[in-house]
Amino acid sequence: MTDDAQSDDNVLEIRDLAVDFKTDTGLTHALVNVGFDVPRGKVTAIVGESGSGKSVTANCIMRLVQPPGRIVAGTINFMPTDMAPFEIVSLRKKDPRLQELRGGHISMVFQEPMTALSPVYTVGNQVAEAILCHRKVTRKEAMREAAEMLERVGIGEMERRIQMYPFEFSGGMRQRVVIAMALVCHPEILICDEPTTALDVTIQAEILTLIKDLQRDLKNSVLFITHDLGVVAQIADQVVVMYQGRVLEIGTVRQVLKEPVHPYTRGLLAAIPGLAPKGEPLATIASVVGDTDITTPYPMTTLGDGRQVSLPPDKVALAAAE
Amino acid sequence: MRSYLASRLLGMIPTLAIISVIVFTVIQLPEGDIVSSMLDRLQAQGVDVTQEYVENLRSQYNLDKPMVLQYFYWAGNFLTGDMGYSILFNRPVNELVWERLGYTLSITISALLFTWIVALPIGIYSAVRQYTIGDYLMTTLALVGLATPPFLLALIFMHIGFTWFGISTGGLFSPEFEDAPWSIAKFGDMLVHIWLPMVIVGASGAAFTMRILRANLLDELNKPYVVTARAKGVSPAKLVIKYPVRIAINPFISNIGLMLPALISGEALVGMVMGLPTIGPLLLQSLLNQDMFLAGSLLMWLAALVVIGILISDLMLAWVDPRIRFE
Amino acid sequence: MSTTANGDAILKVTGLSKSFDGVPAVEDVSFDVRRSETLGIVGESGSGKTTLVRCILRAIDHEEGIVEYNSRDGWVELQDMRPKELIPLRREMQMIFQDPFASLNPRMTVREILEEPLIIHQVGDRTQRLDAVVDMLNHVQLDRDALTRYPHAFSGGQRQRIGIARALILHPDLVVCDESVSALDVSVQAQIINLLEDLQQELGLTYLFVAHDLSVVQHICDRVLVMHQGRVVESGEVDEIFANPQENYTKLLLSAIPSPDPDIRLKPLDRRELGL
Numbered sequence: 001m002t003d004d005a006q007s008d009d010n011v012l013e014i015r016d017l018a019v020d021f022k023t024d025t026g027l028t029h030a031l032v033n034v035g036f037d038v039p040r041g042k043v044t045a046i047v048g049e050s051g052s053g054k055s056v057t058a059n060c061i062m063r064l065v066q067p068p069g070r071i072v073a074g075t076i077n078f079m080p081t082d083m084a085p086f087e088i089v090s091l092r093k094k095d096p097r098l099q100e101l102r103g104g105h106i107s108m109v110f111q112e113p114m115t116a117l118s119p120v121y122t123v124g125n126q127v128a129e130a131i132l133c134h135r136k137v138t139r140k141e142a143m144r145e146a147a148e149m150l151e152r153v154g155i156g157e158m159e160r161r162i163q164m165y166p167f168e169f170s171g172g173m174r175q176r177v178v179i180a181m182a183l184v185c186h187p188e189i190l191i192c193d194e195p196t197t198a199l200d201v202t203i204q205a206e207i208l209t210l211i212k213d214l215q216r217d218l219k220n221s222v223l224f225i226t227h228d229l230g231v232v233a234q235i236a237d238q239v240v241v242m243y244q245g246r247v248l249e250i251g252t253v254r255q256v257l258k259e260p261v262h263p264y265t266r267g268l269l270a271a272i273p274g275l276a277p278k279g280e281p282l283a284t285i286a287s288v289v290g291d292t293d294i295t296t297p298y299p300m301t302t303l304g305d306g307r308q309v310s311l312p313p314d315k316v317a318l319a320a321a322e
Numbered sequence: 323m324r325s326y327l328a329s330r331l332l333g334m335i336p337t338l339a340i341i342s343v344i345v346f347t348v349i350q351l352p353e354g355d356i357v358s359s360m361l362d363r364l365q366a367q368g369v370d371v372t373q374e375y376v377e378n379l380r381s382q383y384n385l386d387k388p389m390v391l392q393y394f395y396w397a398g399n400f401l402t403g404d405m406g407y408s409i410l411f412n413r414p415v416n417e418l419v420w421e422r423l424g425y426t427l428s429i430t431i432s433a434l435l436f437t438w439i440v441a442l443p444i445g446i447y448s449a450v451r452q453y454t455i456g457d458y459l460m461t462t463l464a465l466v467g468l469a470t471p472p473f474l475l476a477l478i479f480m481h482i483g484f485t486w487f488g489i490s491t492g493g494l495f496s497p498e499f500e501d502a503p504w505s506i507a508k509f510g511d512m513l514v515h516i517w518l519p520m521v522i523v524g525a526s527g528a529a530f531t532m533r534i535l536r537a538n539l540l541d542e543l544n545k546p547y548v549v550t551a552r553a554k555g556v557s558p559a560k561l562v563i564k565y566p567v568r569i570a571i572n573p574f575i576s577n578i579g580l581m582l583p584a585l586i587s588g589e590a591l592v593g594m595v596m597g598l599p600t601i602g603p604l605l606l607q608s609l610l611n612q613d614m615f616l617a618g619s620l621l622m623w624l625a626a627l628v629v630i631g632i633l634i635s636d637l638m639l640a641w642v643d644p645r646i647r648f649e
Numbered sequence: 650m651s652t653t654a655n656g657d658a659i660l661k662v663t664g665l666s667k668s669f670d671g672v673p674a675v676e677d678v679s680f681d682v683r684r685s686e687t688l689g690i691v692g693e694s695g696s697g698k699t700t701l702v703r704c705i706l707r708a709i710d711h712e713e714g715i716v717e718y719n720s721r722d723g724w725v726e727l728q729d730m731r732p733k734e735l736i737p738l739r740r741e742m743q744m745i746f747q748d749p750f751a752s753l754n755p756r757m758t759v760r761e762i763l764e765e766p767l768i769i770h771q772v773g774d775r776t777q778r779l780d781a782v783v784d785m786l787n788h789v790q791l792d793r794d795a796l797t798r799y800p801h802a803f804s805g806g807q808r809q810r811i812g813i814a815r816a817l818i819l820h821p822d823l824v825v826c827d828e829s830v831s832a833l834d835v836s837v838q839a840q841i842i843n844l845l846e847d848l849q850q851e852l853g854l855t856y857l858f859v860a861h862d863l864s865v866v867q868h869i870c871d872r873v874l875v876m877h878q879g880r881v882v883e884s885g886e887v888d889e890i891f892a893n894p895q896e897n898y899t900k901l902l903l904s905a906i907p908s909p910d911p912d913i914r915l916k917p918l919d920r921r922e923l924g925l
Contacts, residue, residue, distance in 0.1 A: 036659035050805070062553055066544065103555030115546040118565055119645055133555040165644045171694075180367075181554060200693040200861060204915035205905035227835060230907035234915045253911045271839035272909055274864030278888070281843040282868065285836035315734075 010079065011188055011221045012038035012061065017074030017089075019056050019065060019245075030056045030069060031245045032297055038189065038238075040079075043215060043222040045236035045253075047229060047268070053245040054225045058191045061223070063088060064104055072257060080105055080188050104134040107182035111194040113174035117166035123150070124162035127181045134185050149180040172203035176210065183214060190215070191223045196231065208235055229269060233257050246297055249306030256264050261309050261319045263289045325358030330424060330636065334629055341625040342400075349614050349621070355385055355407050359612045381614075383407075396618065410608060415619050418604065423623060425494060426593075426601040430514060430585045433524035434578065440528040443644050445535030446567060452540060460532070467529030473591040475522045480596065483518075493597050494519075519598060523589050527581060542566035568642075576639045579632030586624055658719060659684045659855050665714030667697075667704050674700040675711070676879040677766070678811070682823070684719075687849065687856040689870030689887060690864060691902070697879040698859050702825050705857075706742060707735055717741070721822075735772055740770050747828035749808035753800040759786075759811055760796040766819050781818060789844060791815045806837035810844065817848065819834040825857045830865060843867055851913040863906055867891050875899045877925075 019031040031053045038044045059065045061076055064222040076088040078101070085087055091098045107130075110116045117126055121265035131137060137145075147158045148181055152174040175195060182190055196204035210234055215222050224235055232239055232253065239256040241249040241264065249262040260266045261294060267276070267285030276282045293312055301306040301316045311319060359380045364371055382385045383406075384395045399406060405415035444464075448457045493500075495513045499508045542548065548565045556564070590602025597603075601620055608616035640646045660682040663709050665677040675697040690698045704711040707727055716727040720738055727735070739826050753762055758775060763782045769771060773781065786795060789810040793876040800808055809829065816824055826845070830838045846869065866873055866887065873890055875883040875898065883896040894900045897918075904918040 025343055049836060055626065064549060064553060099557060101555075102553055108550075108553040110550055112546050116550045118547045118551070118569070120568055120643055121564075129551075130554040132559070165648070168648070178550065181550075201863065202693060202901055202905040202917065202920070205907070205915055208907065208915065209917065228907070229835075229909040233909045233911040233913075235908040249742075250324050257909060259910055268835055269909060271835045272864065273839070273842060273862075274906070275870035275909065276868060278868060281846065282839040284839045284843070286840075307432055 009040045010037040010042040012079070012223075013043065013075075013077040014038075014061075015075045015077075017057065017060055017076065018072045018116065019053070019060060020072050022068040022070070029245055031060070031074075031162050032246055033299075034074070034242075034245070035300070036240045036247055036250050038221055038223055040081075040188075040218050040221050041132075042228075042237040043212070043224055044238040044240065045224045045226060046240045046242055047232050048242035049224055049227055051244060052094070052242040054242050055193055055294070056245075057242070058108065058193050058223065058225055061088065061149075061189075061191065062106060062108055063091065063098060064102075064108075078105070084217065084299045100134065103130050103182075103187070104185050105187055106189040106191060107185065107187040108191040108193065109175070109178050109182050109195045111196075111197050113171050113178055113198065116178050117174060119165060119167050122163050122165055123169070123177050126166075127177065127184055130181050130184050146184060148178070149184045150177065153183075154206075155180070171199055171299045172206060175199065175207055179207075179214070186218065189219060189221045189223060191225070193225045194227070195224075197226070197228070204231070206278055211235065217237075229257065229272060241268070243294065247300065247308075248294065249307065249309045250300070251305075255305065255307045261303065261307065262294075262311060263292045264294050326640070327637070330633055334633065337629055338626060342397055342622060343393070345618055345621045345625065346396060346520050347613075349609075349617050350389065352612060354612060356383070356612050356614050357385060361426065363437040396615075400622065401618065405619040408608070408613050408616040408625055410613040410616065411610045415615050418486075419615060419619055419623060422599060422601045425599055426586065426589060427627075428512075428516060429519050429523060429589050429593075429598070429600060430582065432520040433527065433585055433589070434581065435519050436524035436617070437527040437531055438574075438580075440524070441531035441535060442571075445532040446539065447561065448532065449539035449543065450562060452536075464529040464532050467525050468533075470526065471591075472522050472526060472588040473595050475525060476519075476592045476595040479518060479522060494599055519589070519592055519596060522592050522596075523585055527585065531574060538570035538573060539566055542570050572639060572643050575642060576635055578635035578638070579628065582631040582633075583624075583629050586627070657684050658682065660719070660857075661715075661717040662705065662837075663715045663717075665701070665711055665716065667700055667702060667709070667711040671688045673879050675704065678714070678876075678879075678881050680874055680881065680884060683872075684822075685849070685853050686859050686871045687869055687871035689866040690857065690876060691861065691866050691873060692860045692876035693861065693902075695878075696876040698876050699827060701876070702827060702857060702859055706744060706825060706855065718823075727807060729787075731912055736770075740819045740867075742822050742823045742825070743819065743821040744827060745809075745829040747831055749805070749812040750800060750833075752812060753808060753855045755800055755887055758797050758799055759791075762800070762811065762813055763818050764890045766815065772819070785818045788817070788848060788897060798861060805833055805835075806840060807842050809833060809837075813841075813844065813848070817852065817854075820852065821854070823855045823857065825859070827859045828861065829858075831860065831862060838865070845869065863891075863902060898925055900925060 014037070015035045017031055017034040018029065021028045021030050034057055046057060048054045050110040056065065056069070060071055065071055071089055077085060078088050087099060088101065116149065117123070124143055124146055127150060128139065128142035131142040131145055132139070143162070147162055150162065151158055155173065155176055166177065169177065179195075195211070196207050199207060208231065211222065226232060236253045239251060239253050240247055241256060241262065243264050249256060249260065249265050254284060256265060257269065260269060264285065267283070267288035270283035270288050271285055273282055292315065296312070298310045298312055300310050302308050303320055309316065309319065348605045357376060361371055361376065377386070385393055387395070396406070398490070403416070405419060408415050408418055409501055411418060444460050448460045451457050495508065496511050499511045502508055543566050545566065548561070551561055551565050589600060590605065592598070593600040593602035594606065601624070605617065608620065658681045663679045664676055665678045666673065672798075678701060690701065693697045700826065703709045703715055705727070707730070711728065714728065717724055718727050718738065720741055725738070727738070738777050757765070760782055763785060767778045767781060772778065782796070783793060786793060791807065791810050791814070795803070800811065803811065813847070818912075830841050833841060842865065845856070849856060858866065858870055870887045872885060873887045874881045875890070875896065877898040883890060883894065883899045890899060894903055900922055901918045901920060904916060908913050
């Protein structure tokens with residue numbers, strides 16, 4: 001159903017991705033047949049609860065999956081603008097493109113700004129290091145560019161602040177530093193893994209606005225991972241709903257949040273406390289999903305409006321008719 | 323930082339004063355004093371000693387004064403740089419201490435360096451390659467190192483050296499340099515000899531440090547700041563050294579001062595077994611003979627070394643870890 | 650004891666202040682909690698909300714102010730009581746924590762965890778205690794099988810149920826929920842919120858509900874205190890305040906909530922423009 005112009009303009013195409021974790025009790029399938037596209041120059045959100053595999057997916061793209069976890073199948077095709085496309089999963093550990101990928105083409109912002117920076121190096125040092133890892137410039141030049149990027153993410157008094165240590169910054173400020181560090185090499189894709197979950201709501205609003213504004217200016221693609229549908233609504237163009245290592249629904253932000261097809265997505269929305277009438281019990285996912293089977297990995301079906309869902313055939317027909 | 327340094331230096335004064343009282347009390351605890359033990363020796367040799375001579379000796383060393391006064395005489399002289407006279411060796415204590423303290427420090431500090439040079443790479447290797455054959459091998463070696471007391475290790479090394487290679491491994495110098503004045507050749511000779519006591523004294527510390535470093539590093543390896551650094555493209559080798567190792571070694575830096583006593587007491591035993599011209603054997607002899615000026619000075623110096631060691635390690639920690647500096 | 654105390658109030662805080670190393674954490678806070686209501690305390694990290702409830706429960710000692718509690722034996726002033734005198738009152742005031750796993754002893758079975766408060770307060774004999782434990786498990790919708798299992802065998806939501814059961818087993822009157830649903834996934838959070846509301850109905854509990862998630866507060870609370878820099882800047886009926894905030898800080902907080910409707914754009918107010 002997707003027209004060619006659109007499918008051509010993906011910066012990432014993930015297909016049949018599977019990750020296993022070896023545990024004492026056997027293999028746990030962290031990802032099963034995960035596949036979706038990340039359109040260029042847009043914000044794609046992956047939404048899901050803990051254990052849905054949303055962070056593992058991000059780690060696969062960066063090849064950061066550590067033992068006991070292992071990518072067992074699948075491909076991630078990366079199509080940068082300024083070099084030949086390549087496949088990420090099959091890259092050898094020593095392949096220079098892997099080091100180039102991390103922080104150069106794709107960079108990442110993590111959940112915990114309090115622990116994402118080393119306490120023993122100055123902020124300037126850590127941001128400049130990202131440049132020095134990828135380009136042959138002098139230390140001085142790297143520091144200058146670091147200062148520029150820090151300024152851009154809203155950290156004032158640069159002269160003084162660049163020499164400060166992370167623990168002298170508040171949580172919101174630190175997350176700005178991490179964002180600056182991620183953007184300083186002008187990556188094609190910025191992956192944000194729950195970047196605002198540990199922050200206060202007012203700081204969250206500031207950081208969301210910052211990420212959105214920077215994305216508009218730098219025209220990069222953003223993959224935004226979150227469990228918060230409010231955040232998804234505010235930041236995303238495209239939404240991927242994940243549950244227990246699988247993708248259940250893919251669509252535009254309006255499709256997924258305003259007219260969800262998959263019962264699990266409906267359940268997620270219904271469980272948000274702010275939307276429910278006061279004094280009545282909240283809907284839970286179990287109560288919304290009812291007896292619909294959401295655990296069997298049905299293949300993704302593309303519906304008439306372009307969205308994709310994983311549902312049993314009879315329910316697909318029903319959904320298509322709606 | 324400057325006020326921190328000043329307060330730490332001032333804080334050393336009462337610490338050392340209290341230690342001096344304890345040291346003085348401890349060496350006074352056994353029955354009798356240096357004069358009585360000398361009398362015993364002279365009488366055993368059949369020499370007749372007059373009561374007057376004894377009284378003279380006692381007053382010469384202030385032994386006829388009350389205990390408290392004796393302490394102040396001793397401490398006062400110590401502060402002015404006069405550590406008294408060793409009746410046992412018939413030499414001023416100053417000479418004996420300076421000579422021996424230098425050797426003890428050389429062995430202890432080189433043992434400390436040895437500990438680090440061995441433990442650091444092995445600890446990192448063991449943590450990064452956790453549960454590999456290499457890790458198991460190093461762990462086994464470390465356990466053997468931990469379980470073997472230094473003096474036993476010294477005996478084993480000396481035995482191997484003598485029976486298999488026919489060399490004498492005792493002492494710090496070859497016989498021809500023993501009493502020679504300091505020269506480049508003598509220093510070179512010492513370097514040839516010092517590595518064995520260094521290895522023996524440092525072995526268990528190296529094993530211990532390696533195990534703790536491995537554990538600390540395993541805690542740090544998957545911390546978010548390491549993942550962040552990896553995600554920004556830092557090369558694997560640099561990543562480990564610059565991020566987790568840098569944090570994991572902090573506890574050791576603060577422990578250097580605390581490792582000193584263990585190294586010094588380990589060195590004392592090894593020194594006796596190997597016949598080294600260090601503090602250890604001297605201390606034992608002086609204690610056995612109740613040579614109080616010598617024993618007191620040695621104990622005092624060892625205590626001072628430990629206190630200074632702790633100060634230095636605290637300062638180093640403040641230097642490497644900005645979090646401490648800013649507190 | 651207090652003559653001014655409102656008849657249906659269970660807790661009355663007047664002029665409470667607490668500082669750490671000279672830095673004020675809570676400053677001159679006064680409020681009442683009515684029996685059987687849910688009073689929310691909201692604010693950002695560092696606003697003093699956690700310090701406030703800890704002072705009330707005497708987990709830490711505050712410097713100034715009066716905390717009056719309407720116990721089963723009448724009004725008492727908590728701030729001057731000795732630790733020993735507080736013990737019987739601890740039965741009436743309980744706390745549910747944010748991280749259920751950290752607050753459950755991993756070496757105790759669920760039965761031991763739930764029985765411990767009963768033993769400490771010398772309630773009933775062995776069979777009566779077991780009955781009470783099983784009854785409480787029913788209340789929090791856990792199976793009897795849970796009795797012999799250890800906390801690690803449960804999911805996050807189930808652990809929070811155990812935490813709730815432990816808090817409620819002594820049948821307290823006042824329950825302090827300190828970010829009790831913040832660490833949970835949306836679907837589990839909804840279940841726990843429903844559970845807390847059901848239990849309040851059944852057992853007539855009064856909740857002091859500390860949270861940073863405003864949509865949760867809006868749903869569960871009757872009244873709310875908004876805290877900023879250690880002070881209560883606004884208080885009142887929760888619907889009133891959410892619909893019509895009077896203070897700049899409340900406006901700032903509410904403007905920062907992202908709506909799950911993509912057509913309602915986030916327009917956070919600017920802290921500096923509001924003079925905060």
